[in-house]
Amino acid sequence: MKEKAYAKINLHLAVKEKRADGYHNIESVMFSVSLCDEIKVLVCEKKKTGSSQLEIEAYGRFASVIQDLPLEDNLVYKAFILFFENVSYNVYMKIRLSKSIPAGAGLAGGSSDAAAMLRLLNRIFHCYNFRQLMALSSKIGADVPFCLQKKAAFCTGTGNNISVYKRLKLSLWVVIVFNDFHISTKEAYQKVLSCNSHYDSCSKIKELIYLLDFGHYYNSFENYAIEKYPEIASVKKFMYDYGAIFSLMTGSGSSVVGYFKSKQTACKAAGFMNEKGLVSVVSYLI
Numbered sequence: 001m002k003e004k005a006y007a008k009i010n011l012h013l014a015v016k017e018k019r020a021d022g023y024h025n026i027e028s029v030m031f032s033v034s035l036c037d038e039i040k041v042l043v044c045e046k047k048k049t050g051s052s053q054l055e056i057e058a059y060g061r062f063a064s065v066i067q068d069l070p071l072e073d074n075l076v077y078k079a080f081i082l083f084f085e086n087v088s089y090n091v092y093m094k095i096r097l098s099k100s101i102p103a104g105a106g107l108a109g110g111s112s113d114a115a116a117m118l119r120l121l122n123r124i125f126h127c128y129n130f131r132q133l134m135a136l137s138s139k140i141g142a143d144v145p146f147c148l149q150k151k152a153a154f155c156t157g158t159g160n161n162i163s164v165y166k167r168l169k170l171s172l173w174v175v176i177v178f179n180d181f182h183i184s185t186k187e188a189y190q191k192v193l194s195c196n197s198h199y200d201s202c203s204k205i206k207e208l209i210y211l212l213d214f215g216h217y218y219n220s221f222e223n224y225a226i227e228k229y230p231e232i233a234s235v236k237k238f239m240y241d242y243g244a245i246f247s248l249m250t251g252s253g254s255s256v257v258g259y260f261k262s263k264q265t266a267c268k269a270a271g272f273m274n275e276k277g278l279v280s281v282v283s284y285l286i
Contacts, residue, residue, distance in 0.1 A: 001041045001124065005116035006032040006286055007101045008108035008147055009174065009250045009257050012205060012217035015192045023142070023158045024189060029209055029217065030159075032150045032286040033174055037101050037109060039076070039116050043094040044124065052084045055094040062099040065109075075114035078140050083121045091125075104182030106251025108143040115147035150286060154206040165209060170285050173266035175244070175258040177235050178279045183225055183253035191224040214246040214259075225253045232256055235278065242269035 009031050016025040042057070054077055058066035071077050076097065084091060095117075101109030118133055128136065137144040142159040152165045208216060226233045232249055239247035239258030243265040247258040260266035263282070270280045 001044075001120065003039050003116045003120035003123070005037040005039065005101075005109075005112040006147070006150055007035040007112060007176075007283070008143060009033055009176070010106070010219060011209070011214070011246075011248065011259075013219045013221065013251070014205075015189070015220035019158075024192075025157060026155070026159055027205060028155045028159065029152075029205070030146050030155055031152045032147070033176070033283040034286060035101060035107070035176065035281055035283040037113055037116070038098040039113065039120055040096045040098070041093065041120065041124075042096055043092065045092045047090040047092055050090060052081065052090040053092045054080045057094065057096045058099060059096065060099040062102050062109075063097075065099055065103040066097055075110040075140055075144070076117045079114040079117040079136075079144075080121070082136055082139060083118060083125075083127065087125070087127055102178050102255075105178055105255040106183075106249065106253050107176070107255055108147055108251065111141045111143035112147040114140050115144050115150075118144075118148060152209075152285070154209075163206070168210065170209075170212070171261075172245075172285055173260045173263050174283050174285065175239065175260065175266050175270045175273070176250075176281050176283060177256045177258075177273060178281075179229070179231060179235070179254040179256070180279070181229055181231075181254055183221075183228070185252045188221045188224060188252040192220050212245075217246070217248065219249050221252045222249045225249055229254065235273075238273055238276070238278075239269065242272055244269065 010028050012029040014027040018024050101107050103109055118137055122128055122133055134145050137148045138160045145160050146155055152168050154163045235256040236247045244258035244260055250257050266282050270282045273280045
């Protein structure tokens with residue numbers, strides 16, 4: 001049994017006020033894209049005694065992300081343990097996790113893996129309805145609820161209030177550039193308000209997506225990221241030079257996304273950027 005874990009991109013990301021719990025409220029337009037990790041079940045057995053156990057065999061381009069991470073810090077493991085907390089039996093499972101999404105890139109790779117694990121476990125054991133599964137996902141991380149449902153959405157709160165775009169099908173291709181540096185999300189949140197306090201979200205930000213009107217969209221983290229890593233601005237310029245209709249850093253960075261109207265144009269742009277030594281992939285909106 002297999003389950004795909006699709007990367008997340010932010011077409012818009014506005015950081016709002018800080019909450020009493022230490023998190024920030026956000027407004028964001030999120031999409032899932034075809035770039036994905038994949039979880040495959042190798043062994044799955046119910047246990048009469050002991051506790052539930054998970055073994056993860058990682059491979060692929062970014063396997064080292066998993067191999068270098070303590071198991072208890074892995075979001076897939078956290079999803080696994082959380083899933084069985086209120087179940088009357090224990091499980092031993094071994095999975096193979098194919099990593100195509102880099103870590104620390106603003107693409108929610110770990111969150112998407114956790115969401116895929118929850119979906120996969122529920123397909124096997126049928127323990128929860130979708131609403132209950134969403135409640136579990138929110139305990140793991142801010143991006144996990146969006147990744148669980150995978151559909152384009154306008155997200156508020158910490159990202160857990162999800163308003164799905166119904167009947168939305170944007171025929172856009174994206175080029176994602178993986179920069180070879182990581183940006184600390186914690187540090188980005190500490191800097192974001194002082195860097196972007198002059199911004200205010202457009203009241204119609206949710207509706208503009210249907211018009212492909214991206215003029216009001218922005219990423220609150222981008223100014224800080226560009227101050228620290230000017231390469232981000234250079235990548236955005238390349239995107240526009242090669243035909244992008246819009247380009248923006250995703251999440252707290254460091255990946256940059258360019259939006260293109262055709263696969264041909266996107267592939268050409270990715271080819272040009274790869275020639276410049278930039279690592280890029282072509283993907284499409286789910």
